[in-house]
Amino acid sequence: MSIKRILVPLPGSASHSGQIETALSAAKALGAHVQALFISEPPPPPVTRGGLTVAEMGRTATAAVSWHAEERERAARDAREVFAQACAVVGIPMLSASDEPGSPLAASWREAEGSYVEIAVRRAAAFDLMVAASATVMESLMAIAEQSLLQTRRPVLLAPARLQNDLTDSVMIAWDESPECWHAVSASIPFMQLAKSVQVISVDRAASNRQASQAELLAYLRCHGIGATAQVVAPELRSVGDTLLAAGAEHEAGLLVMGAYSHSRLREMLLGGATRHILKNASARPVLLAH
Numbered sequence: 001m002s003i004k005r006i007l008v009p010l011p012g013s014a015s016h017s018g019q020i021e022t023a024l025s026a027a028k029a030l031g032a033h034v035q036a037l038f039i040s041e042p043p044p045p046p047v048t049r050g051g052l053t054v055a056e057m058g059r060t061a062t063a064a065v066s067w068h069a070e071e072r073e074r075a076a077r078d079a080r081e082v083f084a085q086a087c088a089v090v091g092i093p094m095l096s097a098s099d100e101p102g103s104p105l106a107a108s109w110r111e112a113e114g115s116y117v118e119i120a121v122r123r124a125a126a127f128d129l130m131v132a133a134s135a136t137v138m139e140s141l142m143a144i145a146e147q148s149l150l151q152t153r154r155p156v157l158l159a160p161a162r163l164q165n166d167l168t169d170s171v172m173i174a175w176d177e178s179p180e181c182w183h184a185v186s187a188s189i190p191f192m193q194l195a196k197s198v199q200v201i202s203v204d205r206a207a208s209n210r211q212a213s214q215a216e217l218l219a220y221l222r223c224h225g226i227g228a229t230a231q232v233v234a235p236e237l238r239s240v241g242d243t244l245l246a247a248g249a250e251h252e253a254g255l256l257v258m259g260a261y262s263h264s265r266l267r268e269m270l271l272g273g274a275t276r277h278i279l280k281n282a283s284a285r286p287v288l289l290a291h
Contacts, residue, residue: 002030002128002190003026003030003032003128003129003187003190004030004031004032004033004104004128005032005033005035005126005127005128005129006023006026006027006030006032006033006034006035006127006128006129006130006131007034007035007037007120007123007124007126007127007129007130007131008020008023008034008035008036008037008130008131009037009039009116009119009120009123009124009130009132010036010037010038010039010079010083011039011116011133012038012039012040012041012072012075012076012116015161016079016082016083016133017082017086017161017162018133018159018160018161018162018163019131019132019133019159020036020082020083020086021086021159021162021163022131022157022159022160022163022167022286023036023131023157023159024086024087024090024092024107025090025163025166025167026129026131026157026167026191027092027105027107028090028091028092028105029166029167029168029191029194030190030191030194031104031105032104032105032128032129033104033105033106033107033108034092034106034107034108035107035108035109035110035127036079036080036083036107036108036109036110037110037111037112037119037120037123038075038076038079038080038109038110038111038112039111039112039113039114039116039119039120040072040075040076040111040112040113041113041114041115041116042113042114043068043069072113076111080109083107083109084109087107092105092106092107093105093106093107094106094107094108094109095107095108097109097110120132124154125154127154128154128155129154129155129156129157129187130154130155130156130157131156131157131158131159132156132157132158132159133158133159133161153183153290153291155183155184155187155188155288155289155290156260156288156289156290157286157287157288157289158286158287158288158289159286160285160286163286164285165252165253165254165285166254167191167254167255167286168191168194168195168196168254168255169195169196169197169252169254170195170196170197170198170199170251170252170253170254170255171188171191171192171195171197171198171199171253171254171255171256171257172198172199172200172201172247172248172251172253172255172256172257173185173188173198173199173200173201173217173228173257173258174201174202174203174244174256174257174258174259175200175201175202175210175213175214175217175230176202176203176259177210177213177217178259179259180259180260180290180291181258181259182259183259183290183291184257184258184259184260184288184289184290185217185220185221185257186290187288187290188255188257188288188290189224189226191255191257191288192221192224192226192228192257193224193225193226195226195254195255197229198221198226198227198228198229199228199229199230199231199251199253200214200217200218200228200229200230200231201230201231201232201233201244201247201251202214202230202231202232202233203232203233203234203235203240203243203244204232204233204234204235205234205235207232209232210232211230211232214230214232215230217230218230233247244256244258248285249285253285254285254286255285255286255287255288256285256286256287256288257287257288258287258288258289259289259290259291260289260290260291
């Protein structure tokens with residue numbers, strides 16, 4: 001698949017630097033259009049104290065709504081300025097609301113009000129890739145990543161607080177031969193075709209369990225013009241998730257690719273699982289997930 005439309009949903013009250021940096025890095029490498037979607041929560045219902053007249057309660061509610069609107073406008077204006085400056089630094093043209101992109105490499109800005117998770121997941125269906133901040137930044141970002149993966153089947157790129165390496169320096173595939181992992185590999189082909197190196201890492205106590213499927217994956221990648229090396233790593237006393245994170249650090253991977261929720265969702269929720277572990281701890285490097 002090709003990646004030509006990237007969505008980066010921005011929460012109304014959070015730092016966006018890592019998320020924006022990762023999205024623009026991906027857009028620059030792939031020649032893609034990136035849309036920043038600033039989502040603010042609607043104003044809370046007014047809280048009134050006893051003893052107020054109807055007129056006084058009305059004025060209180062109006063003042064609260066006005067204050068919320070001003071705060072929303074300020075936050076959106078500040079976030080748009082950060083996004084515009086980041087686009088200028090990397091040389092990506094920023095389009096106005098009425099412009100249509102004349103070339104794939106461009107950026108646009110949109111705003112919405114409502115449920116952050118619902119709006120982000122609904123919009124993700126119209127894009128090839130969604131970039132969400134690392135789940136350690138905000139709990140709702142993990143919900144967005146999970147729902148986008150499970151409902152729209154769109155790949156999600158988790159962004160660290162700050163990029164340490166270029167996305168295409170080194171790609172590491174966390175290989176477990178599941179259909180979800182194959183989907184993640186297919187989704188990340190555009191990144192791997194630009195990568196300086198690609199490593200296939202499987203976590204297993206017996207290397208013989210993974211060698212045949214790793215060989216098939218290497219053949220698949222060669223057909224796409226991608227050379228890769230393969231390795232099986234024993235988990236020792238660590239979990240699969242910790243073993244993968246350690247391998248990513250050892251190989252200085254600029255991008256970790258893995259399938260999401262290869263076990264049932266209920267089992268993942270009850271027992272944890274590598275997917276949820278990565279979602280909670282992917283603050284060191286970008287992780288591309290697909291289901």
